[in-house]
Amino acid sequence: MQKPKFLKQKPMQKVMIALIPMILTAVYYFGLRVLAVLIICAVFAFLTEWIMASRRNGKVTQACFVTALLYGLALPPTVPYWVAATGIIVGILFGKEAFGGFGKNVFNPAIVGRAFVWICFPVELTARFVPVFSGFPGGFTSWSMSSTAVGPAFTETPGLDAITASTPMFAAQTYGYMTDLTSLFTGHIAGIIPVDGHNFVLGAGSMGEVSALAILMGAAYLLYHKAAQLRLMLSPIIGAVAMTVFMKYILGLSSVPDPMFVLLSGGLIYAAVFMVTEPVSAPKTPRTQWIYGIFIGVMIILLRYEGIFTGAVAFSILLGNMLAPSLDLWMKKIKAARAKP
Structure with a gap:
């Protein structure tokens, strides 16, 4: 088995730079566990592509790290590590390598991995949405926001006898509750919402999708550099x-x-x-x-x-x-x- 070469790709480097605002925002809102999830995704993406590239005498591309980051940021902050690893392996293996590697894939490998875990592990991906950290320094000094102990601002709420976590989209479809647009734009999605005698915690969904502002910053960078x-x-x-x-x-x-x-x-x-x-x-x-x-x-x-x-x-x-x-x-x-x- 020949040792594969590493292919540097400037467009992929630009995409990774464009993702920095989203990564920092995700850490601020959800804690340092975000970095652990992204590192796990990157390691397993690299290993999967390295094994496959060595068998076809190909090159390991920087695109595998872009796929890992895009996939990881599309996951909820409480995703189990084994689910994150499983999804990125499937995404790289069946979304790209099955077609012959980079440049030959029909499907976006990050989306393949995301759709796979969404279908196969719906409980692990939807049962533990959490509210975001706020104030300074936010999640930069905390590992994560627990799904069961959501902080004094929530646990000390008078009359709170039942807590269900819900994303803004699910809250709108199920309860008819519309999260204010400013919170959606900045990413500060948190609070206890009483609906028909039932309380639910408003939490964010995926780590990278939480702040439209951070995404638009990345978009501006990509467009400026024509990436x-x-x-x-x-x-x-x-x-x-x-x-x-x-x-x-x-x-x-x-x-x-x-x-x-x-x-x-x-x-x-x-x-x-x-x-x-x-x-x-x-x-x-x-x-x-x-x-x-x-x-x-x-x-x-x-x-x-x-x-x-x-x-x-x-x-x-x-x-x-x-x-x-x-x-x-x-x-x-x-x-x-x-x-x-």
Whole structure:
């Protein structure tokens, strides 16, 4: 078994730099355990790709670390370490290496891993949402916020006899409670909300999706350094907002949240900036990229409304990945037909 070489990739380095605001924000809100989860993901991503690359005489790419960070940040802060490790192994192995390695994969490997653990381990991923730290220094001096001991501000609340954890998206769909937009934008998602005689703790979902502000900082860096396509960022947002407006204001479906709530909750912006823009699994021409992104945005809203998974982002992107090659082929046929005399 030949020792594989290491391939440095400047675009991947830029993506990792763009993720720094989200990593720091996640540590501030959830504690130092965030770093442990990300390190575990990075180690197992590297080992999986190293083993496979050594067998095909290929190179270990820096893209495996980008995949590990994107996947890890899409997990809840209380995710068990073994679940995090299992998902990234599946993502690298079946999302990339099964197709021959970097540049040949049809699916986004981070999304493959995320969807796998979401389906296989739903209890481990959804049973322990926690509120965020606040004030200075936040989570930088704490390991994590316990899911059972959520702090004096919560445990000392008079009359609190039952606690259920809920994300803003789940709270909106289940209880009709709308988290204020400022909290969604900054990431300060915490509190005890009484609904119909039942109290629930409002907690954040995934570590990297908690703050739209941090995600937009990363987006600005990517666009400034030309490391991502603006149309791939905008198109899923346009598709999601347009579908929300259609369903809520034209079809009159009152259960569909307002467009701004849809935009700032459930990982839509995170997916648009870092997942949909993944260059290998996306279409290659400007027109097909617009169609691809809008399709993903529309599917996110449809699956949220009708599906059992409140986020629906991962499955929408996987559907888009399956559509992408056909979009490029269709566009080539259209151009060839127009070029004929």
